[in-house]
Amino acid sequence: MSEREQNGNSGCTRRQFLKGGVGVPLAMALAGGMVTVPFLKRADARGFYLRPPGAVDEKRFLGACIRCGKCVNVCPYDSIKLAGPDAGVSIGTPVIRPREEPCYLCPDLPCARACPSGALDSGLQEIEKVRMGTAVIVDRENCLSLRGLRCEVCYSNCPLIDKAITIEARHNERTGVHSIMEPVIHREKCVGCGICEKTCVREKPVIVVQKTPPKLEDHYEF
Amino acid sequence: MSFKRWTAARRSVQAAVILLLGSPLVGQSFFNGNLAAADLMGLPLVDPLAATQAVLASRIVVPAFLVSASAVALFYFLVGGRTFCAWICPVYLLTEAGDALRRRTGLAGRTAPLATKKWLLLIVLCVTVVTGLPLFEILSPIGMFARAVAYGGYLAISCLIGIVLVEVVLSRRIWCRSLCPLGGFYSLLGRYSPTRVWFTPSRCTACGACARICPVEEVLEPSLGRGELRVVSGDCTRCGACVDICPHRALTMKSFARH
Numbered sequence: 011m012s013e014r015e016q017n018g019n020s021g022c023t024r025r026q027f028l029k030g031g032v033g034v035p036l037a038m039a040l041a042g043g044m045v046t047v048p049f050l051k052r053a054d055a056r057g058f059y060l061r062p063p064g065a066v067d068e069k070r071f072l073g074a075c076i077r078c079g080k081c082v083n084v085c086p087y088d089s090i091k092l093a094g095p096d097a098g099v100s101i102g103t104p105v106i107r108p109r110e111e112p113c114y115l116c117p118d119l120p121c122a123r124a125c126p127s128g129a130l131d132s133g134l135q136e137i138e139k140v141r142m143g144t145a146v147i148v149d150r151e152n153c154l155s156l157r158g159l160r161c162e163v164c165y166s167n168c169p170l171i172d173k174a175i176t177i178e179a180r181h182n183e184r185t186g187v188h189s190i191m192e193p194v195i196h197r198e199k200c201v202g203c204g205i206c207e208k209t210c211v212r213e214k215p216v217i218v219v220q221k222t223p224p225k226l227e228d229h230y231e232f
Numbered sequence: 233m234s235f236k237r238w239t240a241a242r243r244s245v246q247a248a249v250i251l252l253l254g255s256p257l258v259g260q261s262f263f264n265g266n267l268a269a270a271d272l273m274g275l276p277l278v279d280p281l282a283a284t285q286a287v288l289a290s291r292i293v294v295p296a297f298l299v300s301a302s303a304v305a306l307f308y309f310l311v312g313g314r315t316f317c318a319w320i321c322p323v324y325l326l327t328e329a330g331d332a333l334r335r336r337t338g339l340a341g342r343t344a345p346l347a348t349k350k351w352l353l354l355i356v357l358c359v360t361v362v363t364g365l366p367l368f369e370i371l372s373p374i375g376m377f378a379r380a381v382a383y384g385g386y387l388a389i390s391c392l393i394g395i396v397l398v399e400v401v402l403s404r405r406i407w408c409r410s411l412c413p414l415g416g417f418y419s420l421l422g423r424y425s426p427t428r429v430w431f432t433p434s435r436c437t438a439c440g441a442c443a444r445i446c447p448v449e450e451v452l453e454p455s456l457g458r459g460e461l462r463v464v465s466g467d468c469t470r471c472g473a474c475v476d477i478c479p480h481r482a483l484t485m486k487s488f489a490r491h
Contacts, residue, residue: 066290070291070364074286075286078265078268078269079382079383126269126294126296127286
């Protein structure tokens with residue numbers, strides 16, 4: 011007590027200060043660094059997380075999302091889930107797993123409007139401007155339509171039917187007499203809702219939503 | 233003073249917070265969110281530290297977001313800063329439980345310095361700026377608690393059990409006293425808050441009951457010892473335990489008091 015009083019107002023000796031104010035925080039910073047480095051994981055095995063409509067680009071999204079879960083609670087279809095601890099730095103952020111439940115594109119976008127921080131753009135009004143990702147047929151060998159059957163389930167369920175997915179008929183060389191009705195995805199129209207991925211009839215979906223590839227600047231004339 | 237007025241009020245608020253965090257389970261509509269951000273009966277609430285990190289990390293500025301965060305910060309400034317810790321934060325409830333458990337087992341009575349959490353706040357903000365990730369929102373046990381209550385998940389729950397265990401065997405209330413950057417943030421607000429615990433020295437018999445019950449006993453000692461009339465430190469959580477325990481009513485909680 012008397013030692014403290016001699017040290018004036020701070021009530022803290024130099025040794026206490028160095029230990030408590032510098033040594034301990036430094037040790038904590040090192041320990042924290044060791045915890046966080048393996049933690050700096052951004053994407054899942056597919057290379058990206060499908061975010062709710064209106065999400066800003068992934069890097070800024072991870073910064074702006076404060077993991078409050080409001081978008082999860084307002085989603086009427088329970089399509090939006092909270093990422094778990096296996097998601098690394100994405101823990102607690104909203105993700106859509108289309109095969110479980112895709113985004114059904116509510117006209118008023120309640121999830122985007124619920125977001126307080128701007129991680130989801132609450133000013134987004136038009137469904138057709140949503141860009142969550144892009145559908146891609148990843149397994150052409152197993153696509154029934156491409157094998158010559160009249161499946162086309164992805165096409166007929168697409169909310170932007172005849173815009174984001176169209177059917178292009180061509181001659182079936184294998185049988186010689188039939189047609190192949192090929193679902194063709196138009197990247198500039200696809201919103202990435204994942205309904206095609208959900209409804210694909212194969213056990214493992216042959217059409218999945220992926221990260222939208224960047225537009226390449228080039229000089230080719232088509 | 234057998235009825236613990238402040239403690240009873242505080243327990244009610246803590247219970248209400250847990251119920252609100254669990255309320256998504258029953259699908260009600262008056263509360264949506266967690267302690268980072270929420271709508272409570274249409275009122276948008278935002279944790280000021282979460283907002284600070286989000287803006288530093290993403291450089292996205294949403295005016296309504298910052299207004300809500302500032303309003304919440306102003307509220308906590310007026311009611312005492314770390315009032316958040318003692319009255320709202322569910323992790324504080326956990327470390328209180330751990331503290332009670334520890335007192336029965338008689339383990340780990342030592343404490344770590346209070347100032348560490350302000351350094352950790354600084355580290356969190358620096359990491360947030362450098363990496364573009366809101367570090368505390370990723371690692372926060374407060375967020376984990378909210379997720380554990382609302383959505384379950386074994387890892388979140390085991391993390392909470394971990395906090396209680398650390399509390400029992402390692403150091404008394406180490407998370408809330410010394411480590412939590414959010415507590416560090418609110419202690420900065422509490423340092424200048426108008427709501428404080430005041431002393432009436434003429435009634436004090438120096439029995440020491442208040443210092444024994446205080447979770448951050450360092451804040452009482454210099455004031456009692458040096459004849460200050462109020463608790464000066466921002467680390468005071470305004471839990472009211474000292475006011476409740478004092479047998480001579482020498483302590484009171486007051487806002488905007490002169491003496």
